[in-house]
Amino acid sequence: MTSLSVPMIKRPVHPVGAWGWITTIDHKKIGIMYGITAFINFLIGGIEAIIMRAQLSGSNADIVSPEVFNQLFTMHGTTMIFLAVMPLGAAFFNYLIPLQIGARDVAFPRLNAFSYWVFLAGTLMLHLSWFMGEAPNAGWFAYAPLTSTAFNPGHGVDFWIVSLQVLGIASLAAAFNFIVTIINMRAPGMHMMRLPLFTWMTLITAILLVLAFPVITVALLELLFDRNYGMNFFFTAAGGDPVLWQHLFWVFGHPEVYILILPAMGIVSEILPTFSKKPLFGYSTVILAGVIIAFMGWLVWSHHMFTVGLGPIPNTVFTITTIAIAVPTGIKIFNWIFTIWKGSVEFRTPMLFAVGFIVTFTIGGISGVMHAMSASDAQQQDTYFVVAHFHYVLFGGAIMGIFGALYYWFPKYSGKMYNEGQGKTHFWLMFIGQNLTFFPMHFLGMDGMPRRIYTYGADMGWTEVNALQTAGSIVIVLSVLVFMKNFIQSWRSGKQAPGDPWDARTLEWSISSPPPEYNFEEIPIVQDRDDWWARKRGLVPRIAPSGASGDGHGIHMPQPSFWPLVAAIGIFVGAWGVIYSVPVLIIGAGIMIFGVYAWSFEPVNDPESEASTASGDAN
Amino acid sequence: MATEQMTDDHTLAAGPNGAAEGSHSEHPTPLTYFKVAMTLVVLTILEVVLFLIDALSYGIIPVIAILSIAKFALVGLFYMHLRFDHRLFYTMFVVGLFLALGVVFAIMGLFSWFDV
Amino acid sequence: MAQAPTTPPAVVHQEEHEKTTTGLNHKKLLMWAFLASDCMFFGTLIATYLVYKGKSKVGALPEDVFSIPVTSVSTFVLLMSSMSMVLAYAALRRGSLKGFRIWLLSTILLGSTFLGFQVFEFYEFVNHEVTIDCHEFAANPDGFSPFEAGIAGDECTEGVDEYEGTHGLTPRTNLFGTTFFTLTGLHGTHVTIGVIWLLGLFFYSFKKGAVTPARHLDTDLAALYWHFVDVVWIIIFPVVYLFGVFEGFPT
Numbered sequence: 001m002t003s004l005s006v007p008m009i010k011r012p013v014h015p016v017g018a019w020g021w022i023t024t025i026d027h028k029k030i031g032i033m034y035g036i037t038a039f040i041n042f043l044i045g046g047i048e049a050i051i052m053r054a055q056l057s058g059s060n061a062d063i064v065s066p067e068v069f070n071q072l073f074t075m076h077g078t079t080m081i082f083l084a085v086m087p088l089g090a091a092f093f094n095y096l097i098p099l100q101i102g103a104r105d106v107a108f109p110r111l112n113a114f115s116y117w118v119f120l121a122g123t124l125m126l127h128l129s130w131f132m133g134e135a136p137n138a139g140w141f142a143y144a145p146l147t148s149t150a151f152n153p154g155h156g157v158d159f160w161i162v163s164l165q166v167l168g169i170a171s172l173a174a175a176f177n178f179i180v181t182i183i184n185m186r187a188p189g190m191h192m193m194r195l196p197l198f199t200w201m202t203l204i205t206a207i208l209l210v211l212a213f214p215v216i217t218v219a220l221l222e223l224l225f226d227r228n229y230g231m232n233f234f235f236t237a238a239g240g241d242p243v244l245w246q247h248l249f250w251v252f253g254h255p256e257v258y259i260l261i262l263p264a265m266g267i268v269s270e271i272l273p274t275f276s277k278k279p280l281f282g283y284s285t286v287i288l289a290g291v292i293i294a295f296m297g298w299l300v301w302s303h304h305m306f307t308v309g310l311g312p313i314p315n316t317v318f319t320i321t322t323i324a325i326a327v328p329t330g331i332k333i334f335n336w337i338f339t340i341w342k343g344s345v346e347f348r349t350p351m352l353f354a355v356g357f358i359v360t361f362t363i364g365g366i367s368g369v370m371h372a373m374s375a376s377d378a379q380q381q382d383t384y385f386v387v388a389h390f391h392y393v394l395f396g397g398a399i400m401g402i403f404g405a406l407y408y409w410f411p412k413y414s415g416k417m418y419n420e421g422q423g424k425t426h427f428w429l430m431f432i433g434q435n436l437t438f439f440p441m442h443f444l445g446m447d448g449m450p451r452r453i454y455t456y457g458a459d460m461g462w463t464e465v466n467a468l469q470t471a472g473s474i475v476i477v478l479s480v481l482v483f484m485k486n487f488i489q490s491w492r493s494g495k496q497a498p499g500d501p502w503d504a505r506t507l508e509w510s511i512s513s514p515p516p517e518y519n520f521e522e523i524p525i526v527q528d529r530d531d532w533w534a535r536k537r538g539l540v541p542r543i544a545p546s547g548a549s550g551d552g553h554g555i556h557m558p559q560p561s562f563w564p565l566v567a568a569i570g571i572f573v574g575a576w577g578v579i580y581s582v583p584v585l586i587i588g589a590g591i592m593i594f595g596v597y598a599w600s601f602e603p604v605n606d607p608e609s610e611a612s613t614a615s616g617d618a619n
Numbered sequence: 620m621a622t623e624q625m626t627d628d629h630t631l632a633a634g635p636n637g638a639a640e641g642s643h644s645e646h647p648t649p650l651t652y653f654k655v656a657m658t659l660v661v662l663t664i665l666e667v668v669l670f671l672i673d674a675l676s677y678g679i680i681p682v683i684a685i686l687s688i689a690k691f692a693l694v695g696l697f698y699m700h701l702r703f704d705h706r707l708f709y710t711m712f713v714v715g716l717f718l719a720l721g722v723v724f725a726i727m728g729l730f731s732w733f734d735v
Numbered sequence: 736m737a738q739a740p741t742t743p744p745a746v747v748h749q750e751e752h753e754k755t756t757t758g759l760n761h762k763k764l765l766m767w768a769f770l771a772s773d774c775m776f777f778g779t780l781i782a783t784y785l786v787y788k789g790k791s792k793v794g795a796l797p798e799d800v801f802s803i804p805v806t807s808v809s810t811f812v813l814l815m816s817s818m819s820m821v822l823a824y825a826a827l828r829r830g831s832l833k834g835f836r837i838w839l840l841s842t843i844l845l846g847s848t849f850l851g852f853q854v855f856e857f858y859e860f861v862n863h864e865v866t867i868d869c870h871e872f873a874a875n876p877d878g879f880s881p882f883e884a885g886i887a888g889d890e891c892t893e894g895v896d897e898y899e900g901t902h903g904l905t906p907r908t909n910l911f912g913t914t915f916f917t918l919t920g921l922h923g924t925h926v927t928i929g930v931i932w933l934l935g936l937f938f939y940s941f942k943k944g945a946v947t948p949a950r951h952l953d954t955d956l957a958a959l960y961w962h963f964v965d966v967v968w969i970i971i972f973p974v975v976y977l978f979g980v981f982e983g984f985p986t
Contacts, residue, residue, distance in 0.1 A: 107761045107765075108761065172772065180764045183707070183756065186756040210771065211715060213772070214772050222783065229906065231907060232909065233787075233913055233917075239791060239792045241730075241790075244726075244786055247729060251726075298718065298722075646825075652821045653818065656817075663807065666972075667807050677981065683978075686973075691969050691970065694966050698817055698965075708759075708767045711764075712767055712774070718775060719777070720778065722778050723781055726785075727785055727786065
């Protein structure tokens with residue numbers, strides 16, 4: 001084995017400190033890194049939003065120029081979707097999936113580390129565009145021909161293309177990993193219809209990712225070729241059709257919105273039963289609804305394009321399919337309500353967020369059905385009504401769910417208890433703040449205020465409502481500050497958390513907080529859908545322990561590795577090369593190939609410690 | 620709620636010979652592979668011959684499409700072992716394939732390829 | 736930060752076949768998920784190609800540049816490479832490492848030949864020569880494709896008997912060039928990656944015990960990828976080449 005491996009740098013065995021984080025392939029540490037990076041991105045996206053809200057707080061304000069405003073809304077959308085909500089979901093996939101299915105790690109631990117580092121590379125690429133002269137400014141869906149070199153010279157759009165491409169690699173790698181992990185790494189007895197709901201929604205999200213991302217990959221390649229090699233995909237003078245970009249973008253884009261919301265739905269389906277002390281109402285129905293949503297997510301994309309002029313037949317078809325998708329969503333909402341119904345409900349912070357999620361997400365869902373009607377959408381398209389809708393589902397839905405998860409699993413990942421009073425303050429501030437910010441947008445939209453305008457005249461009558469919204473956004477900022485204070489203080493000096501502070505139901509609560517590196521001393525044998533709950537109450541026979549030592553000796557964990565990082569650095573360098581120079585691209589590709597080569601010949605465990613019996617099945 | 624045994628695992632659990640690499644007990648012989656290859660060649664020749672007959676005009680489209688699907692299926696079923704391997708692999712591939720087909724035809728439809 | 740307990744001492748002990756829930760190998764499952772994903776990749780490229788079919792405004796069209804006999808041969812070559820790949824795999828399963836290497840090397844050579852054909856084809860298209868007999872054009876202008884007729888109209892001035900010139904098709908020329916080179920080029924990229932992968936496998940097989948009948952997984956995965964690249968070509972050949980004669984579509 002050693003003849004082919006790359007012996008230049010000694011493989012880390014028990015790295016400590018920063019090096020321990022850099023070379024880690026432990027899914028829990030990777031999850032925490034994902035979470036922290038994504039949360040910083042959430043703050044950056046939030047700052048961009050606040051600057052926009054400041055600019056819109058009064059008529060004819062002059063805080064930022066129109067050019068900067070364009071960059072702000074583009075970066076806000078792209079950052080929140082690709083750099084905040086998706087990776088915050090991924091943080092929980094990473095941390096929780098192996099714990100929930102009773103595994104010691106994911107199927108491909110090094111690929112998992114690679115996903116994180118590539119995600120970080122894409123993150124840096126996108127943010128650095130601010131410092132490289134110009135941030136992308138064509139909106140988060142970058143409609144052609146606004147993205148052509150004729151209308152958009154400079155490198156802003158190129159940064160957008162390349163960072164999304166890089167983030168796509170990260171998401172795809174992670175999605176493949178989680179599909180295999182969930183199908184193939186379940187503890188004995190954990191058959192598919194015993195999987196926790198969050199795990200199920202992760203599986204569906206991963207499948208959607210794997211199928212949707214190639215579409216945007218191709219669309220981005222085409223745009224890149226147009227901009228950099230003079231091709232004609234979206235070049236109207238040569239017969240190219242900008243509507244094709246819209247189709248390709250939304251064929252990806254609509255499944256993408258389910259990629260954003262399904263993890264939050266999974267989170268809520270975990271929190272509600274725990275704090276209602278009841279099993280989830282209609283477990284299989286909730287899963288089936290998730291599967292149907294994922295499937296129907298492919299049949300509705302043109303509802304983003306009702307005003308393009310596709311003709312009456314496509315508009316009718318997509319109206320029908322879009323309205324139909326409200327049915328499985330509604331099923332889920334009723335299942336959640338019935339889960340709480342007659343339960344002994346305990347309103348701790350995660351529960352508040354879960355219930356808040358149901359309320360705000362339903363409002364967003366209803367406005368969604370409103371512009372599902374192509375006729376009615378003609379008035380709503382590109383107005384603040386649409387902005388109100390997707391902030392209700394993405395902020396009121398996805399972000400609320402994620403904050404719920406951040407509190408719910410806080411004892412698990414930090415080993416400490418958070419401050420309940422501050423948590424509740426956070427919830428109420430955020431709940432009030434977001435409704436103040438986003439609800440009036442419905443009225444502004446109906447009154448005709450277009451989205452993405454950098455200012456408006458005093459005579460439009462929008463000034464007071466906009467000022468109210470800006471005030472609401474400040475309340476959101478306050479709520480996030482309360483969260484950060486609580487989060488940092490509690491993690492530093494909170495009360496030690498027990499393994500199962502909530503009397504919860506799923507396997508991750510059956511182990512200590514935080515879990516040992518190997519997660520499970522003994523791989524559990526699952527006998528019930530809510531196995532831990534059933535075990536605690538003696539509903540299933542207890543299986544006698546096999547006499548494990550209790551200190552984790554004899555458990556073989558894969559060793560840390562830095563090759564995933566090297567490969568990711570190669571991608572980062574190569575991505576710069578795509579924008580600036582071919583030699584740099586070649587250097588980056590070389591680094592990446594070197595990293596992948598060394599990685600693929602590096603055995604899972606150290607070859608030096610024994611005559612090599614390890615297989616070459618490096619992942 | 621937990622007592623119900625879902626049938627689901629039957630689809631995912633490995634059969635007696637499903638360990639690790641799937642079942643290869645009825646693995647085809649090299650002769651089978653060769654026959655498949657010859658069929659592929661014959662079908663390709665047929666496609667080209669049909670193409671050369673001008674009189675068929677647009678009529679070649681459905682015929683050649685069917686021939687190509689047959690070739691695709693032969694490679695998938697025999698060379699990629701889908702016929703002999705675990706059903707999960709088959710399912711995964713077919714999902715991607717049919718979704719891709721659906722997207723292609725839907726986009727063609729939206730660009731008025733078909734007279735609707 | 737979460738303080739994880741110290742790592743238990745790492746001992747090399749890996750079973751050849753990991754015990755998995757389904758009994759299926761992790762990597763093989765990943766490979767199939769990847770192939771499903773790649774279906775969407777090529778599906779999108781083909782959709783783009785078809786949407787723009789017949790929409791080019793200038794330049795050479797499929798009927799002007801395609802040479803079906805040449806492409807038929809390269810299609811044959813790729814089909815044969817698929818056969819030799821599966822025979823390499825079968826040889827390995829039979830325990831014949833020698834047979835494995837011979838068939839694998841044939842696959843590599845056939846794959847490289849296919850790439851050679853593609854390079855030749857791209858070169859021909861980019862340097863496409865147009866020869867027009869101006870007298871024939873005057874006599875029967877309908878016998879020329881719109882592309883050639885356009886050139887003839889410009890070049891066949893008084894006193895010119897025959898016109899010869901290079902009117903290449905590049906990715907920039909028209910929508911056909913853009914979509915054709917992107918689709919077939921990305922397929923060629925897949926083939927190139929496959930050839931490199933198989934070459935790696937070939938050299939790896941000389942390491943003692945690296946490729947054995949029991950350890951055929953690496954070959955299995957490479958073969959799956961290779962056959963997938965072949966089936967993509969099975970679609971591209973009729974859709975792009977054989978149907979290329981049709982200017983647009985019957986509506």
